[in-house]
Structure formats: structure tokens, C-alpha cells
Amino acid sequence: MKGRMTWFNVTSVALGFAFLYIPILLLVIYSFNDSKLVTVWGGWSTRWYAGLLNNEELMKAAWVTLRVAVVSSTIATVLGLLAAIVLTRMNRFPGRTLFSGMVFAPLVMPEVITGLSLLLLFVAVGFDRGFWTLTLAHTTLTMCFAAVVIQARLYDFDKSVEEAAMDLGASPLKSFMQVTLPIIAPSVISAWLLAFTLSLDDFVIASFTTGPGATTLPMKIYSQVRLGVTPEINAISTLMIGVVALGVIVAALSQKRAMVRQQAETRAVDAGAK
Amino acid sequence: MSVATTNDTMPAPAASPSAKKARRTPAPQSSFAPWKDPNATPIVRFENVTKRFGSFVAVNNISLDIYEREFFALLGPSGCGKTTLLRMLAGFEKPTEGRIIVNGKDVTDLMPYERDAVNMMFQSYALFPHMSVERNIGFGLRQEGMPAADIDARVDEAMGMLELKQFAKRKPHQLSGGQQQRVALARAIAKKPRIMLLDEPLGALDKRLRQTAQFELMHIQESTGTTFIIVTHDQEEAMTVSSRIAVMDHGELVQVSTPGEIYETPQSQYVASFIGDVNILECRVSNVLPDGQLELNWVDGTGKFVAQPPPSGATKDQQVWLALRPEKVRIGLDRPATDVNAIPGKVENIGYLGSISHYHVAVGNDESVTALRANASLAVDNTINWENDVWLDWPADAGVVLIR
Amino acid sequence: MRRWIVIGIPYFWLLVLFLIPFLIVFKISLSDTASAMPPYTPVLDFANLRAFFAGLDFENYGFIFSDPLYTNAYWASLKIAFISTLLTLIIAYPVAYGMARAPKQWQPLLVMFVILPFWTSFLIRVYAWIGILKKEGLLNLFLSNFGIDPLTIHNTVYAVYIGIVYSYLPFMILPLYASLEKLNPALLEAAQDLGSPPWKTFWQVTFPLSIPGVMAGCFLVFIPAMGEFVIPDLLGGSDTLMIGKTLWSEFFSNRDWPLASAVAVILLFMLVIPIVLFQRNQQNQREAAR
Numbered sequence A: 001m002k003g004r005m006t007w008f009n010v011t012s013v014a015l016g017f018a019f020l021y022i023p024i025l026l027l028v029i030y031s032f033n034d035s036k037l038v039t040v041w042g043g044w045s046t047r048w049y050a051g052l053l054n055n056e057e058l059m060k061a062a063w064v065t066l067r068v069a070v071v072s073s074t075i076a077t078v079l080g081l082l083a084a085i086v087l088t089r090m091n092r093f094p095g096r097t098l099f100s101g102m103v104f105a106p107l108v109m110p111e112v113i114t115g116l117s118l119l120l121l122f123v124a125v126g127f128d129r130g131f132w133t134l135t136l137a138h139t140t141l142t143m144c145f146a147a148v149v150i151q152a153r154l155y156d157f158d159k160s161v162e163e164a165a166m167d168l169g170a171s172p173l174k175s176f177m178q179v180t181l182p183i184i185a186p187s188v189i190s191a192w193l194l195a196f197t198l199s200l201d202d203f204v205i206a207s208f209t210t211g212p213g214a215t216t217l218p219m220k221i222y223s224q225v226r227l228g229v230t231p232e233i234n235a236i237s238t239l240m241i242g243v244v245a246l247g248v249i250v251a252a253l254s255q256k257r258a259m260v261r262q263q264a265e266t267r268a269v270d271a272g273a274k
Numbered sequence B: 001m002s003v004a005t006t007n008d009t010m011p012a013p014a015a016s017p018s019a020k021k022a023r024r025t026p027a028p029q030s031s032f033a034p035w036k037d038p039n040a041t042p043i044v045r046f047e048n049v050t051k052r053f054g055s056f057v058a059v060n061n062i063s064l065d066i067y068e069r070e071f072f073a074l075l076g077p078s079g080c081g082k083t084t085l086l087r088m089l090a091g092f093e094k095p096t097e098g099r100i101i102v103n104g105k106d107v108t109d110l111m112p113y114e115r116d117a118v119n120m121m122f123q124s125y126a127l128f129p130h131m132s133v134e135r136n137i138g139f140g141l142r143q144e145g146m147p148a149a150d151i152d153a154r155v156d157e158a159m160g161m162l163e164l165k166q167f168a169k170r171k172p173h174q175l176s177g178g179q180q181q182r183v184a185l186a187r188a189i190a191k192k193p194r195i196m197l198l199d200e201p202l203g204a205l206d207k208r209l210r211q212t213a214q215f216e217l218m219h220i221q222e223s224t225g226t227t228f229i230i231v232t233h234d235q236e237e238a239m240t241v242s243s244r245i246a247v248m249d250h251g252e253l254v255q256v257s258t259p260g261e262i263y264e265t266p267q268s269q270y271v272a273s274f275i276g277d278v279n280i281l282e283c284r285v286s287n288v289l290p291d292g293q294l295e296l297n298w299v300d301g302t303g304k305f306v307a308q309p310p311p312s313g314a315t316k317d318q319q320v321w322l323a324l325r326p327e328k329v330r331i332g333l334d335r336p337a338t339d340v341n342a343i344p345g346k347v348e349n350i351g352y353l354g355s356i357s358h359y360h361v362a363v364g365n366d367e368s369v370t371a372l373r374a375n376a377s378l379a380v381d382n383t384i385n386w387e388n389d390v391w392l393d394w395p396a397d398a399g400v401v402l403i404r
Numbered sequence C: 001m002r003r004w005i006v007i008g009i010p011y012f013w014l015l016v017l018f019l020i021p022f023l024i025v026f027k028i029s030l031s032d033t034a035s036a037m038p039p040y041t042p043v044l045d046f047a048n049l050r051a052f053f054a055g056l057d058f059e060n061y062g063f064i065f066s067d068p069l070y071t072n073a074y075w076a077s078l079k080i081a082f083i084s085t086l087l088t089l090i091i092a093y094p095v096a097y098g099m100a101r102a103p104k105q106w107q108p109l110l111v112m113f114v115i116l117p118f119w120t121s122f123l124i125r126v127y128a129w130i131g132i133l134k135k136e137g138l139l140n141l142f143l144s145n146f147g148i149d150p151l152t153i154h155n156t157v158y159a160v161y162i163g164i165v166y167s168y169l170p171f172m173i174l175p176l177y178a179s180l181e182k183l184n185p186a187l188l189e190a191a192q193d194l195g196s197p198p199w200k201t202f203w204q205v206t207f208p209l210s211i212p213g214v215m216a217g218c219f220l221v222f223i224p225a226m227g228e229f230v231i232p233d234l235l236g237g238s239d240t241l242m243i244g245k246t247l248w249s250e251f252f253s254n255r256d257w258p259l260a261s262a263v264a265v266i267l268l269f270m271l272v273i274p275i276v277l278f279q280r281n282q283q284n285q286r287e288a289a290r
Helices: A007-030 A047-054 A056-089 A096-108 A111-125 A131-155 A159-167 A172-201 A204-209 A217-225 A231-273 B015-024 B082-090 B133-143 B148-161 B177-189 B207-224 B235-241 B259-264 B269-274 C002-029 C046-054 C059-066 C068-101 C104-119 C122-133 C138-144 C157-181 C185-193 C198-209 C211-226 C230-236 C243-252 C257-289
Strands: B002-004 B044-053 B056-066 B071-075 B097-102 B118-121 B195-199 B227-232 B244-249 B252-257 B278-288 B294-298 B304-307 B319-324 B330-332 B342-352 B356-363 B367-374 B389-393 B400-402
Touching: A007 A231, A007 C068, A007 C104, A007 C122, A007 C157, A047 A056, A047 A231, A056 A096, A056 A131, A056 A172, A056 A217, A056 C002, A096 A131, A096 C002, A096 C211, A096 C257, A111 A131, A111 A204, A111 C002, A111 C243, A111 C257, A131 A172, A131 A204, A131 C002, A159 A172, A159 B118, A172 A217, A172 A231, A204 A217, A217 A231, A217 C122, A231 C104, A231 C122, B044 B082, B056 B082, B056 B097, B056 B252, B071 B082, B071 B235, B082 B097, B082 B118, B082 B195, B082 B227, B118 B177, B133 B148, B133 B177, B148 B177, B177 B207, B207 B227, B207 B235, B227 B235, B235 B259, B244 B259, B244 B269, B252 B259, B252 B269, B269 B278, B269 B319, B269 B400, B278 B304, B278 B367, B294 B319, B330 B367, B342 B367, B356 B389, C002 C257, C059 C068, C059 C257, C068 C104, C068 C157, C068 C211, C068 C243, C068 C257, C104 C157, C122 C138, C122 C157, C122 C230, C157 C211, C157 C230, C185 C198, C198 C211, C211 C257, C230 C243, C243 C257
Parallel strands: B071 B227, B071 B244, B118 B195, B195 B227
Antiparallel strands: B002 B278, B044 B056, B044 B097, B244 B252, B278 B294, B278 B319, B294 B304, B319 B400, B330 B389, B342 B356, B342 B389, B356 B367
């Protein structure tokens, strides 16, 4: 749908976005507050950021979080890709309904339930809780998100492109690797990014499934948040937001550059053709 | 009696197939007819092929031979099974029953990538969006493990044939529809298949571009000597390009003949009305004349007709249908000399198309017949107008007697 | 053969790490607490299955249903999840509608801006509201400029509503936008041409056609909100009971694993119907798109 935007439309979009962004903006601004009291503006300062770097425990937690996120999102993307192929391409096999149920249910399942159930599994089989149990838990949750992202792309994928590859002599595996995968690559990358941020972000499931040696950054933040609002937490939060914003900007710019390059190519080809 | 008007975009059904045929090959049509030669071996043979999807029968027990260098058209409305038949030949669908033999070899159980004699051009073109034109065209050759230099030469040749050289480095989305269509063709042709399959290859092009592309297809088919099998729902396209047409309906072959035969001697009402415009008069055989001709009584009005019998013959009192092409029906204000093959009527509607006019004439018991007349002169004396009482007549060899 | 590998790997993974854990939760909900590790009894013992099954009972469920602390928490969760879902829908609809009417070239950017907060930490976004809502927070600081007395929002149920609406807003906007964006503007013009004024056109054409999006959005908010822990814990204070919090404290503070499991099983039963409806809705939409 498109049409002329009325004032009502413009206002509601503006208000909606203000609601989404003002809390984050305030948080960022107050992370540069020199005063320890949140409500008193004591002038600009970066002293809370300097303090962060010296906080060894925090750095250690950040390192654990990052490692878990990289490993779990990578495995989750592979598993999610397989699950997406099963959901879109394999129409009849025993237990298909159960399978799609298991892919979609974790998306809405309250985290306390998922976390508790995984913990009880690890206890039942006698796994020591720590880095690997946490990674397994995150992989399970995020593979479902990855599967949903990739299957949406596979659904509107023109199957005749794959058929053309096979008609031209490529085996199914080859045509998947040479044709399908490159075409759906953007969705695979966004699936990975989604899995990565979900893992970075998770607090509830991590609290259940991790052990003493592997405290994550969200867990650290949570324990400090419970004690009240402090400029240090504002500073960590701002850093985390900054990393994401940077990533998004880089992604957007590189996409734009690719488009510009393509246009330039077209012009060059046209000029050559004359 | 009914008037079937299947294709209004075809102003002169009589002229188009024969005229375009004449332009096509300098050699007379009859010289190439391997299907008439009992010793010729077909390059493609469908043997009692049936394809069911669940309870739906897409293709029902079809047996069909196609010969080398033919330009063979599978023609029919959507859902008639023509695409399924083509996809079974390419290997994307497996027949439920029957065998498919290509070049003397049973390929029924081979996967698409194992059928090197066959390549397909897809309706959606199915170009690889992440590869340039030349990489697209070379894709099939790379699968064979051909040396790079040979691939380059073949790709170059294919691009030359389809005038794509200046677009070699472009991605598919940087091409127009017509250019994409040529890349899709070049990609399949580069594999030098014995048989090219084309699934509605020109369906996405506009009418003007489509005509150019039809001649291009014919040119490539002749210059490479490849057997082409095309699936289309466009009867004009099938008539233009093909050496033989198989008309399909509900998963079955209705008639397999040359375009001329299909148009001039259809074997059923379905074929007659699917190709071009036709008037169909329901009749009963009143007499079989000594010279073999049939005397017919018109069911929906008073009229006595004489016509050639169908190949299978006809007996007295049999129900038959007389198919009359509009351009073979003469329309005039005066009563013809003989009562045979002549009926009176009143002009209901006139469609003026410039070079010709369609006259829709009410005849018999609330029936209607269409006649065509060339607007050859500007003379006004014989002008036929709305509401005029007119006479329609035709020679004995103009109509075709159909028994179904 | 290759087909079975592709199906088998994710299938096996989800069976072991998603389905079987639920069975274990169910089993433990029938057990009793024990001061051991693991802190429940009986432990599955294949040598003595008879004694194992004899040790299972529904005692925990009886306890939960007889104690108003738990039943109230379930009711409060239902109520809070329902009201916040409704509020989210009311706020998200005009935003999604406005986005769908925006110029085509702007729409991808607007969608990106809706998704962007989702990429920042959930915990941080909830935390941001503490600074705004607390007694000496930024909202009251702002209001004091106009001579308005400080409001008490933090540590009340209202803060929980705000937190849920804020955190889940993108989940509502995106499916709504997706269904509104598909709407053919000619339909609205046709309705107006046939004499329907804009307001009626909205209720007779636009809204009915957006119902799949409304359904998807409501499920995406309601189901996780039911079991929400972080928001009531950080914003709701000790007065706000929600079942996610109860489960958490049974598990972490009281170390009563069997009771926590029973709480989870009941919550899961309450959510089975919405989860099934959600999946059916998604499936219908996918088939309609084909």
C-alpha cells in the first residue's frame, strides 16, 4: 500500500519512533555525564568509559559472551539453514508437523521455560555447566530464528533457477552450492547476525545454563542494574549500542557502494557498446 | 451450431500460417517430413507415458515420436499437461508409467543432470542472478569440466549468435526482458544439446518483440540443426515456428499434424476452434453420394449441405459437425444460383478491421455465423450494412466434416 | 539418503535439546525436593524403575493450586500480558499504517529503524526506563518544570506495562506493516468510490485485511509477555507478581526445582493454545503467499 501521507500518518510515525528512540538517546547522553547522580547534569565527561577498561571482571565477561556468541551463532546458522531447507523443500516425511512445531515454538516460548528445561537436561545427563552448555543452549534457541529468516527467503526463491543448474549438468549438491547458496547468501548473513545478537543479548537462558566459570556480560549488567542506575552501566550500554550502530552503518554503506558500482558497470558497458 | 472465437488478435487466420511458412524456408514444405517415412528413427519417443499427481492425471497414456531437426510444438490451454510432458523429458518429473527414449536410450530413470542430450530454456528464464552473462552461458560447460579456453570459445560463439557480446560482463538484472530471453537461450544452446526444450520461451515478451524472437528461434534452430520442442499456449506462435504441432487437452494428445493440416483439416471441434476462428454447424448425414461426398441436413435451421467425408468415413443419419472457416464463407446480398451450401441470414454486427471486415450474421434458429470479406475496393454499390438480409454460401470443399 | 541427513541433523538436535528437556521438566515436576545434587528425588534409575515410578506424584500441583500466591501470579500474568498486548496493538497500528503509506523509497529505511532497537540489548532497553521512571528520574525532573508533583511509576504495574509495550513494540509493528503494505490502494479507492467514507473504509476494508498481521503481532507479544521475567523484576518491584518471577525465585532463591518445574508445566499448558494458534496463523499466511 502506498498513497499520500496525511498529517495523522506523519505524526503517528514520528511519535512511534520517538517512543522507540528517546530512552536509548537519554541513556547515551547520560553516559557522558560527569556527575555520579543520574539526574544531575555535571558536564561532559568520558571518565566512566576509562573506568570500564580497568574493570577486569567486566572485560572477562565480555570476552566469554563474545566467544559464546560467535560459536553458537555459527553452528546455529548451519543448523538453521538445514532446517529451512527441510521446511521449504521436503514436503512429506514422518513427523513433519512435529518438526515445524519444534522450529517455531522456541520463537515465542517464554525464556524462563526454555532456560529451565535446558538446565534440567544438562543436570540429568551430568554435564558440567559452563561455556559449552551455554553455547548449546544458545545454539538451540537461535537456530530457530535463523531457520525462520532463511526459510522466508527460500520460500520466494525461484526454483527453476535450481532446475536450470541441474539441467545444465550440475548435481543437486553442486547446484545448491554454486547457485542457491550464493543467491540466498544475504539472508544467511542476516540469520547469522540475528543469532549473534540474540546470543550477546540473552540474560535469562544464560542465567540457567551457564556455570560459575562463564558469567556473561548481560548477567554482570543485571547484577549491577539491580543495585540501581549508575553511569558505568550507561557507559557499557552506550558502547554496546555503538557497536551495533556501527555495524548497521557499515552494512548499509557497503550495500549502497555495491549498488553504485553496479550502476557504474552498466554505464561502462553501455559506453563500450556504442 | 456455434461460433468459436478463440483468438481475436489474429486478423487473418487463413493468411498467417501459410504466408509465414512461405517466408520461412526456401525449400518446399513437403521435403522435410520424417514422420511420414516409416524407416526414420525418432530422436525422442514417449511410450505410453502417464503422469499422475495424487489423483490428478496430468498426462494420460501419451505415445509420441519426435524426429531429428524438427521444430515441434506442444500446444494447449494451461493445465493441459504440455509443460508436464516437457518436464518429464528434461527429467524434472518422473513418469508414473511408461518410458521415454532419447536417441535410442531409455532415459526414464535418469536425473536432469545426467541427460546431456537435452537442455531446457525456462519460462522464467531462470538466469543465475549472481553471475554475469558470460558466466551464465558458461555454467553448463564448466559442469562438464571442459578446458577454460574451450569454454571461452563456446561462450563467445553463443554470444555472437545471439548478439550478446556487448553485454558479456553484465548481470541479468541489468538487461532488458528481450536480452534476458536471449541469454537464457544462449545458455542452453552453448551446451550444444541434440534437443532443445523451450517452455513458453517468449511468454514474457511483448507482441512486437515476440515476433522478432520467433524468427530468431527459427533461424537458430535451422542453423544449428538442433531438434526444438516448444511448449506454448499461443496458437499463432505454434503455427509460425513449428514443423509439427501436437494439440493437447486434459493430458491427452488430440491431434498431431503440420500447422497446415491442423488448420485446414482439424479432426475435432476442439482442434478446429482452438486454432483460429471457426463456424461450427451441427448436421445429420442424410445421404452418402456415389462419389463419396456427404449430403448433410442442418439441425438448427433449414439447409442442405454437401461436403467431403472425414477420413474415417460417415454413415447415414450420423451426427456430424460442419466446420467452416470464416474466410471461406462468401457473403452477398443476392441469392446464389444453387440452394446447396447456401443459407439466408441477417447482419447482426460488423467488425471493421481495415483490410478486412467480420460479418456476424444471424442464421437459422437463433444461431450466428461469421464471414470475412476483404475490403478490396472503395465501391459503395455492394456495401453490406447492419440489419441487411444477406446470403451466405461456400463451395463443397470449404467445410470439414467432424465426427467429434 | 542425502535427504535423510538434511532432515536428520536439525531434527535430532531439536528433539534432544528442545523436546526431551520438556519431558524432563514434566518428570521433575512430579518429584520431591531433596537436599542433594541434583536437588530432587527420585533420580531416574534403570535398575529400579518400579521404585522410581512409585516416587512420582502430583503433590506439587496440588500445592500450587491451593496457594493463592501462585494462582494470583498466574492471573496477574494473564491480565498484564493481555492488557499490554492490547496497548501495544493500539500504539503500533497507527505507526505501521503510517509506514505503509510512506513513499516507497523511504519504507526500507523506516523498517530498518523499527528493527534497530531490537539489535540493542533487551536488558539495556529495560534499564533505560528505570532512569526515566524512578522517583528522582528524568520524567519527574521534566514534569517538575511544569510544577507537576512527582509521579510514582517505577516499582508499580504501570512501569511493567510501559516496559512490555516498549520492548515488544517492534514485534507488533513489523507483522502489521507487512500485512498493510500488501494492501492494494485501489481497494480503498474502490470503497470510497462506492460511497464509503474514510473511517468506515478503514473498518470495512483495511482492518479486516490486516487481521493476519494483527494476529501474528498479538501472539508475538502475548506469549512471551506471559512468562516475562526481566521487565517485572526490574520495573515492577516487589509488588508486581508475575509467574516468570515466581518461577525464577522458586528456582534460584528457594532451590525448589520440582516446584519450579511444576510452575513451568502449568504455564506451558496455558500457552499451548496460543502457540498452536500462532503456528496455524503463520502457516495460513505462508500458504496465502504462495
